[in-house]
Amino acid sequence: MSESAILTENLTRTFGALTAVDGINLSVTAGQFFGFLGPNGAGKSTTIKMLTGLLAPTSGRIRLLGMDFAADPVAVKRQIGVVPEGMGLFERLTGSEYLNFVGRMYGLDREISKRRSDELLHFMQLADRPKSVIADYSHGMQKKLALAAAVIHGPRILFLDEPFEGVDALAAGALKALLARMTERGVTIFLTSHVLEIVERLCSHVAIIHKGRLVAQGSLDELRAGVSARVSSDDSAPRTLEQIFLSIVGQGGGTQSQLEELSWLT
Amino acid sequence: MADVTSGPGIFAQIRLVAELRWRILGNLVRKRNSRLDLIGLILAAGFASMFVIGLCGLFWWGAYFSVSTGHFAWLLLLFWSICLFWQAFPLFVAGFGAPFEFRTLLRFPLRFSAFYIIGLAYGLADFAAVCGTCWMLSVAVGVGMARLALFPPALLVIFLFIWMNITLERLLSSWFERLLARRRTRELLFGLFILLSVSAQFLRPAIIRYSEGARSSVSVLRVISYLSPFPPSLAGSAVIAAGEGHPSRFLISVGALMAYTAVLSALLWRRFAAQYRGEELSEASAPLQTVRGLSPTLTKERFDALGFLSPQLAAILTKEIKYLARNGFVLISLLMPPLLVLLFTSQFAGKHPSVTHARISADSFFPGMMGYLILMLMTPAYNCFAYEGKGIRNYYTSPVRFREVLLAKNLMYAAILIFEIVLSTALLSLRIGLPSGPVLAATILALVFAIAGQFTIADWVSLSFPRKLEYGSMRGQRGSGVSIWIAFGVQILLAGICTLILFAGRWTGNPWFPSEAFAVLAVASLGGYFAALDALSVVAEKKKEVLIETLSK
Numbered sequence: 001m002s003e004s005a006i007l008t009e010n011l012t013r014t015f016g017a018l019t020a021v022d023g024i025n026l027s028v029t030a031g032q033f034f035g036f037l038g039p040n041g042a043g044k045s046t047t048i049k050m051l052t053g054l055l056a057p058t059s060g061r062i063r064l065l066g067m068d069f070a071a072d073p074v075a076v077k078r079q080i081g082v083v084p085e086g087m088g089l090f091e092r093l094t095g096s097e098y099l100n101f102v103g104r105m106y107g108l109d110r111e112i113s114k115r116r117s118d119e120l121l122h123f124m125q126l127a128d129r130p131k132s133v134i135a136d137y138s139h140g141m142q143k144k145l146a147l148a149a150a151v152i153h154g155p156r157i158l159f160l161d162e163p164f165e166g167v168d169a170l171a172a173g174a175l176k177a178l179l180a181r182m183t184e185r186g187v188t189i190f191l192t193s194h195v196l197e198i199v200e201r202l203c204s205h206v207a208i209i210h211k212g213r214l215v216a217q218g219s220l221d222e223l224r225a226g227v228s229a230r231v232s233s234d235d236s237a238p239r240t241l242e243q244i245f246l247s248i249v250g251q252g253g254g255t256q257s258q259l260e261e262l263s264w265l266t
Numbered sequence: 267m268a269d270v271t272s273g274p275g276i277f278a279q280i281r282l283v284a285e286l287r288w289r290i291l292g293n294l295v296r297k298r299n300s301r302l303d304l305i306g307l308i309l310a311a312g313f314a315s316m317f318v319i320g321l322c323g324l325f326w327w328g329a330y331f332s333v334s335t336g337h338f339a340w341l342l343l344l345f346w347s348i349c350l351f352w353q354a355f356p357l358f359v360a361g362f363g364a365p366f367e368f369r370t371l372l373r374f375p376l377r378f379s380a381f382y383i384i385g386l387a388y389g390l391a392d393f394a395a396v397c398g399t400c401w402m403l404s405v406a407v408g409v410g411m412a413r414l415a416l417f418p419p420a421l422l423v424i425f426l427f428i429w430m431n432i433t434l435e436r437l438l439s440s441w442f443e444r445l446l447a448r449r450r451t452r453e454l455l456f457g458l459f460i461l462l463s464v465s466a467q468f469l470r471p472a473i474i475r476y477s478e479g480a481r482s483s484v485s486v487l488r489v490i491s492y493l494s495p496f497p498p499s500l501a502g503s504a505v506i507a508a509g510e511g512h513p514s515r516f517l518i519s520v521g522a523l524m525a526y527t528a529v530l531s532a533l534l535w536r537r538f539a540a541q542y543r544g545e546e547l548s549e550a551s552a553p554l555q556t557v558r559g560l561s562p563t564l565t566k567e568r569f570d571a572l573g574f575l576s577p578q579l580a581a582i583l584t585k586e587i588k589y590l591a592r593n594g595f596v597l598i599s600l601l602m603p604p605l606l607v608l609l610f611t612s613q614f615a616g617k618h619p620s621v622t623h624a625r626i627s628a629d630s631f632f633p634g635m636m637g638y639l640i641l642m643l644m645t646p647a648y649n650c651f652a653y654e655g656k657g658i659r660n661y662y663t664s665p666v667r668f669r670e671v672l673l674a675k676n677l678m679y680a681a682i683l684i685f686e687i688v689l690s691t692a693l694l695s696l697r698i699g700l701p702s703g704p705v706l707a708a709t710i711l712a713l714v715f716a717i718a719g720q721f722t723i724a725d726w727v728s729l730s731f732p733r734k735l736e737y738g739s740m741r742g743q744r745g746s747g748v749s750i751w752i753a754f755g756v757q758i759l760l761a762g763i764c765t766l767i768l769f770a771g772r773w774t775g776n777p778w779f780p781s782e783a784f785a786v787l788a789v790a791s792l793g794g795y796f797a798a799l800d801a802l803s804v805v806a807e808k809k810k811e812v813l814i815e816t817l818s819k
Contacts, residue, residue: 054662055811077665086818088659090585092592097585104581105664110573133592 011060035203081155106153329408582674668806711784
């Protein structure tokens, strides 16, 4: 049996009376490209924040690469890379300065950090504005920089919260190729995105969270088979991830009734 | 096809915008949920009202006095001073931050005429315009009370003058908008404002020392006489002509004032038309230096001055240095301590003290001045994550303990403090000489005690009561109410302890007693600081959600 890169046990997070994440048990095998899906407010970002140390769980355990996050967070953080929600960049640094900063924070030698920064800036096509501070970058450029920062230290697990949002098609293609190569080399990628086509194309395994609870987890084929078993006729059997997703978390007929309310618009 | 067949009229559009502004103001007040902040806001509003009303009285009296005593020339001074304030003040405060941008309204089907009128109305809603209008009306009342027959022509002239000022202010603001679209320009303008404010403090000592009874008011009136073709002189001349019974001169002056207003209106119409067509000025439009084809191998290797530190500590310190170098406000504020040392030495010590006749000795002045420097320079340390923004997450996702983050930030503050203290000490020694050996040693050790002691508390306050500050903006840029009060309390307490120990040297007759006492306290304070770093790391972990949420807003 393969080693679990990410393992959570009854992971729960509450905010006052609201339970944002309700006892989820995730298991992601090393080297998987894992898609984490859910509607708005389902608890995706809260989960990813807990997995990356940005948010303390109310209860439950997180083990990354076999290490207990709570016991030795510094050792765990050395092995992971993160593109958090909102990116979390130091906007008054230039792209090169920021990458150097991140490299050094992960303990890279100054020379290695500089060399990798230059290479990543070239790969991300960000090298032609060396004097611009990040605040002057476009949203897509900031996203690419956040991705570069997440991989500069060669992480074994990569957490990506909406990584392709605002990134142009050219760069997105290069990034997808890069991520695919990383998984081939054993890196685990944990990705959230609202663009289901991207998840379907990139991810081998998927989990769906809805109202704080994990409602599905497995490979795409397993999910497809699971949903097919629930519907009676072959014609309505889901084929795409979007259909699987809607059949699991969709509110049957809800969209039609909502459209009827907006008849003045349609 | 859209359901809207006809847009709202001009007045309906203006009313909508007025309601929008009122709601924005209301929401701003509502957001200040902290009681301390609300008290601060009320106090600021009270002071502003006192400023406006107080000067209303002064302008009323000035106008009444000049007309009733026949010193009409003084009216020119009133018109000029109001006009200068009206035009200069908005340009300076524009650097303090971007208020509601009325051009965003262009996304709606707004007619150009409505856009123009709203633009002018915005001019009337400025603080400077409210002040100017109140003061001009006070002048009109003063003139009318001194001589009732002069009230109608004065009111006409003042109405025209107010219109001209609003138009001119909007025009200048729209031109400056091009410059202020760039962050660096905004910061420089703010710096200029601070430097001018501080420099103005030198006027009094300079006047006292060099004027020797010269009548500066007469000189000002002489200068104004050369400015007769300009609107403030024309407005004043029109009232004077009416008062002296010269209808032709009155008509010429009023006509010239109207011509100015018409020309300025035409220019403003052109500017607004350009904006209406979709001219966009923004930070992104600032020219950027681009370098194509930069090869990784071309980057020069530089000497690593921070090589003796751990990579994490060096990285954070480097980042802090870059942030400091790019923060025009903070950089310029570093000029304040030496400037204030010069100011205070000119007032209380040195060869020509302007406030006290007997100069204060270096033994008394030096510790006091150093205490004042600490009071000024340590305050930002109580909100040391203020400029991190969303970047704060880096400290939590990186494999680094928070003690290193705090240590790096404190090192940066310590470096700034040492630089400022050395510079100010050099200036003090030039101006008033150095204090005696025991006082110098005691003061330096007291500084170590006060700085290390404050770092521990300031770090805890920074983690517990963070407040996000914006680069290139002055509006609302202050720490949370709680952190300000704690900083104030701690500094008062430390100042009290230090003063007591310094005086104990005199009472005991042992001049080295304060040095010995401060040496013990400094060691204890430094030990406490390093011991507390781990505990503060735990606090940082507990407070991370609040910290991230507050700074990422």
